[in-house]
Amino acid sequence: METYRVRLTGEALPGHTPESIAEALLRQLKLRPTQVQTMLPPARRVVKAGLNHDEADHLHQILTLAGLAAHKEKQAVTADIPSASPAATSATSSPAAATATTADPLSDLVTSLARGFPRRRPSPGYALRLVLVTLCCVLIPLLYLAMVTLFGYGLVWYLWHVHDFTSFHVRGFWPMFVLYALPGASGALLLLFLLRPMLPMGATRERSLLLDPGEEPRLLQAIHRLAEAIGIRPPVALRLSNEVNASVHFEGGWAGFFNGRKVLTIGLPLVAGLSSQQFLGVLAHEFGHFAQRLGMRCSFLINHVNAWLYQRAHRPDPWVERLEQWAHENDEFVVRTIMIVTRAGIGGSRLLLAGLFQLSFRLSQSLSRQMEFDADRYEAVLAGSTAFGDTALRLRALARAFGEVDKRNASTWREHKLLRDMPQAVAAQVDGYDTSAWATLRRGLGYGTTRYWDSHPADLERIRHAQSLQAPGMFSDARPAAVLFDRFVEHCRDATRAYYRLLGVDFRNAELCDTEIVTRLGAQRDDAHSDLRRWTGRQWHARPWLPLQRPLPDDLGKLSWQACIDELRLHSPAITQDWAKAEQEAGRRARIAFAGLLERHGIPFPLSRVEGFDEQRHLPEYQRIIDWQTPSRQALLRTAGLYRRRIELALRAANLRHEPLFALSTLYADVESLQEAWIVASQFEGTGDVAQHKGLERIRQDAMIACQEHSLRLLRKCDDIPQSLLDGDSIGGYLRRRCPRVAQPSDGPTEFVAIAGTLLDSLGHAYRLAFSSLAQRCAQAERAHGIAGIEN
Structure with missing residues (x-):
């Protein structure tokens, strides 16, 4: 009988690291960590000898899946079996290793299935019910087609016989329009759109x-x-x-x-x-x-x-979208009236189809x-x-x-x-x-x-x-x-x-990493964020960024290190509440800007379901948010001073630098402006009746241009902020690597709506990472000097 042995070549397969190989071996062969170390590259040794063909294949496959390059070699029956490594010896004697070298599961499956599955025919009642339900569901589209056919017949009958119901001879534009043109044109368009569901739609993208x-x-x-x-x-x-x-x-x-x-x-x-x-x-x-x-x-x-x-x-439906565009581009009363009637009919047909779907479902x-x-x-x-x-x-x-x-x-x-x-x-x-x-x-x-x-x-x-x-x-x-x-x-x-x-992810420009690297990177980021939350006593919010670049008031500049932290601890509930309110104001600012823009063009747009836009009340509120004059933002100004004093004392004591956090803090006004422009530009598609307004295209174009200008201005400022936490030599370099399209967008201002969203996400990540890194260094300095933190 022919026997085989499996030997390691001393190399790792592409894409595998010693850590990933060790993890796989621990999981597959149930070895001790010390035994696994003897099998990692550059180890060149026989793992197991005296195997039959299937056993050698199986062990070779386990090692290959783990990431080890190995060879299966034929071995003479009379040949001496080379001594195995300690890992192999343990693997042979352990129950897990015995499982790994037993018969192939495929052969076990074939043996198990030899007698087949017990069959059970469905009951006649179940089969009858199945057929009846299927017939009912299939009849629903036929019912819809019958209703469309009836509508088409009714339209033709009306146009052919309408003169029989008038007691006078129809003359002039308006009688002809009301009796013939409006029902005929609207009905024909509506009939076309009612028949549209019977036509095939675009094929879905293959997902496998x-x-x-x-x-x-x-x-x-x-x-x-x-x-x-x-x-x-x-x-x-x-x-x-x-x-x-x-x-x-x-x-x-x-x-x-x-x-x-x-x-x-x-x-x-x-x-x-x-x-x-x-x-x-x-x-x-x-x-x-x-x-x-x-x-x-x-x-x-x-x-x-x-x-x-x-x-x-x-x-x-692209047909409906083209109809909306046609209605938007034509201002004639006749065309707009026909479009209104047609759109109402299309909406009714969709409600009908939705009801039929619920019935069939x-x-x-x-x-x-x-x-x-x-x-x-x-x-x-x-x-x-x-x-x-x-x-x-x-x-x-x-x-x-x-x-x-x-x-x-x-x-x-x-x-x-x-x-x-x-x-x-x-x-x-x-x-x-x-x-x-x-x-x-x-x-x-x-x-x-x-x-x-x-x-x-x-x-x-x-x-x-x-x-x-x-x-x-x-x-x-x-x-x-x-x-x-x-x-x-x-x-x-x-x-x-x-x-x-x-x-739609362009992975060709990304670094494809093993699980351990991405997991470790994610864990580091999560740990850093948790450290930031602890260091701030759970006060920290993503927005607004603390204006750490502002000079310290005289009274805060005299506080000692511990006194500064004690005041942050004393007012922690109020600070947390003010920070949360200020974060809500950042979103409210964009909503006010959007509603105000539409209001200036004669388009009413409420701030919410229960709050309409009032220019006299909301525009001053909008300006107070920008100028940091709201009560919550005024309170945060002092909070920012306390944190700046705390950071400066920690950095001075440990001889550390604070870049790039303070430099990033100076950008927050531009970040809020870009956030506002991006929200305004991206929300135009969801304004409902606004699509009928004459000046909408000009408004949309202006919003996109503003989004582009704010993005480029912010990028230029980020190019001057050096950093070593992320890819690139500067914050701007990191942003350009994160969004390569920013250099030469193919579609002009339109593409900057998507680019701005990526920039905002990346900038927020960079700020949080910079703040987290700084908080970790400050916490170390405070512990080294016996300073009690906010949560102590």
């Missing part, structure tokens, strides 16, 4: 990557075996996505509906975060839907009808829930009723982790760093959850209840249903689902880049 089956023969074999055991044809194509989900759908829509060809989409975070048993159970659930042949086709029809109704009722949801219960049976039969609850909890944890990782990734994008591999980062996030986090997730499983309009049952009800089956399970394997893949890391990185492309 097509997988070449030849790249993953083991995965393909597992899927084919599972489909065969369930009794369905295997999918004809495999797609990979970055979502915490898996799905099976008909290929090509209606073509697949008739020929039965299916496409399987696998979310790689599921593979990274689930065991082989859990992952294959999820696939069994998806294939279980297609085992209900009648139900799947009925579900396809129902879902298509619901999606069609929803999109036509709520999705923006309510009819179909109870059947959808029943289909989920039936598909859950296949998962429970394969993986076991007990494992069903564990999988549900793990899926909930992965969904939560994806949100956290995505948020952290977005924050590090401010510094031009992005994750290279999101699925692995999501799995690592879940592995890092403590007991408290898991307890919260478990409680979440029991909170939900199924409501009438839910398409899926609540998790707790699904778990109870699976447990009631008391299925022992056909397949059990706790190894990671990634062992079913040959090129899992490469697929994860491809899916991550596809996700960035879908979001």
Whole structure:
């Protein structure tokens, strides 16, 4: 019998660091940290010898997934077995290592599925109900088409017979306009827009990557075996996505509906975060839907009808947008009257479609829930009723982790760093959850209840249903689902880049980093922010920035270090409240500016649902906010003086510098001006009836130009502020790296509306980081000199 050995080459695979390799080995082989160190590059040694072909393949795959370059070598039966490393010796003797070198889970799956799944045909009552509900849902679009046809017939009949109802001969412009032109033109336009929903809309962007089956023969074999055991044809194509989900759908829509060809989409975070048993159970659930042949086709029809109704009722339509533009560009009374009538009809048709959607949705949801219960049976039969609850909890944890990782990734994008591999980062996030986090997730499983309009049952009800089956399970394997893949890391990185492309993120100009780097960077930023909050006694708010550049009043310049902090502590509740009010005033300033601008052009626009705009009252308030003359901002001026005194004493005692915080503080007036211009420019699209106003285009253009001018002015000032906390030699350099389009925007002032939003976000991040860094240094100086902080 041929035997094999697996040997390390002493190199790490591209994209892996010693830290990431060590973490993977600890997770996969359950070794002690000291043993893991003996396997890290540049270690060149035999990990394990005397293996059969499958065992060597499996161990080689584990090492490769961990990031170690390794070779599988044939070994003669009579050859001496080289001595293994201490790590390998421990791995051989430990239970985890024994699991890692046992038979391939694929062979276990094939053996388990040899006897097939127990079949259960749907009851005649369920089938009859399914058909009746599907017919009702399909008839709803036909009902809409009948109503449109009736409207068209009525319009033609009216224009043909209207003269029969007039007792006089119609002459002159106005009688002809009222009786013929207005109903004819408005009705024809309305009929065109009523027929618009029957036309195909633009195709949605593909959210997944097509997988070449030849790249993953083991995965393909597992899927084919599972489909065969369930009794369905295997999918004809495999797609990979970055979502915490898996799905099976008909290929090509209606073509697949008739020929039965299916496409399987696998979310790689599921593979990274689930065991082989859990992952294959999820696939069994998806294939279980297609085992209900009648139900799947009925579900396809129902879902298509619901999606069609929803999109036509709520999705923006370029035809409607062009009609609005046409109405805006024509001032003639006749055209405007026709447009008003037409728009009212379009609004009515959308309300009708929204009502029909609600009717179809309510009819179909109870059947959808029943289909989920039936598909859950296949998962429970394969993986076991007990494992069903564990999988549900793990899926909930992965969904939560994806949100956290995505948020952290977005924050590090401010510094031009992005994750290279999101699925692995999501799995690592879940592995890092403590007991408290898991307890919260478990409680979440029991909170939900199924409501009438839910398409899926609540998790707790699904778990109870699976447990009631008391299925022992056909397949059990706790190894990671990634062992079913040959090129899992490469697929994860491809899916991550596809996700960035879908979001419109230009990742080509970013530094793609490993999970550890982004996690460490995010943790550092979070810790720095927490330190800032503690150092300020929880007083700190993002806006307004403290005017630290102002000279100190004489009375504050004489305060001692401890006395300064004691006064901040004494007035802490009032300072916190004033800072919060001043932050609200920053947003109110922009709303007043927007409402005032429209008011000057004769367009009434309220500040809120309960407060209208009053020029005599609100314009003086607007000016007081700008001049820092409101009570809250006046109080913050003294607070800023106390913090400046505290910072100067700490820096002087520790011989430190305060750049770039004081320099950034001088920019806040420009930041608020840019914030105002950006809000005004970006809100024009949501002003409703304002779109009919004659001067709107000029107002919008002026707002965009102001946004551009404020952005460029602020950038020039930022170029003169040196810094070392972020990328670039200056704050301006950091901003230009964060937003490369600012150098040569292709669309002129229009593009600066989006650019300004990025600049404001990046500047706010730079200010918070500068303040946090300074607060950490000041806190160290205070502790070194025995000064009690605000929270002490």
